[in-house]
Amino acid sequence: MDSTLPAVAEELLKEIRKAFQETSHVPDDLLLGDVELLGILDALLRISENMLKFIFGPSAVPALDLVDQRSVTRVVSPSGRTAYQVLGSSGKLYTCYSSCHFCTCPAFGFTVLQKSESLLCKHILAVYLSQAMGACQELTVSEEQLTSILLAEEEDEG
Numbered sequence: 001m002d003s004t005l006p007a008v009a010e011e012l013l014k015e016i017r018k019a020f021q022e023t024s025h026v027p028d029d030l031l032l033g034d035v036e037l038l039g040i041l042d043a044l045l046r047i048s049e050n051m052l053k054f055i056f057g058p059s060a061v062p063a064l065d066l067v068d069q070r071s072v073t074r075v076v077s078p079s080g081r082t083a084y085q086v087l088g089s090s091g092k093l094y095t096c097y098s099s100c101h102f103c104t105c106p107a108f109g110f111t112v113l114q115k116s117e118s119l120l121c122k123h124i125l126a127v128y129l130s131q132a133m134g135a136c137q138e139l140t141v142s143e144e145q146l147t148s149i150l151l152a153e154e155e156d157e158g
Helices: 007-023 040-045 051-068 106-114 122-133 143-157
Strands: 072-076 082-087 093-097 137-140
Touching: 007 051, 007 122, 051 122, 072 122, 082 122, 082 143, 093 122, 106 122
Parallel strands: 072 137
Antiparallel strands: 072 082, 082 093
């Protein structure tokens, strides 16, 4: 995630991770509250809006829904290769790569890559939030299984 998201977004995700590690929950002020409580963000933004929504736009609330539904699975092979699968609200499974900030969903391709209208899609944001809150499902697979998951995505794309 480092250096792929703007500093404000990375700082917010760090604050969410820190709060969750200290208290095992994320206070509403970090998810939905006032920016005044976040030191560095207070100086940068001075707004009184939904922070996630302000920074991540319309992806924020659907991403939180995906986290609440435990829709994010971290898929790991014995060699340590990692990908994330997110069960979207449509019931389709998307593969996300947090290391390179990429999702296989059509919204990522169109809104993020083609039009540059958003930093990320709801699936990638759900991955980052799940990582910060320790809310990822875990699935260990063989190297062959992970390769199949990755190749299935390529076949779907045509």
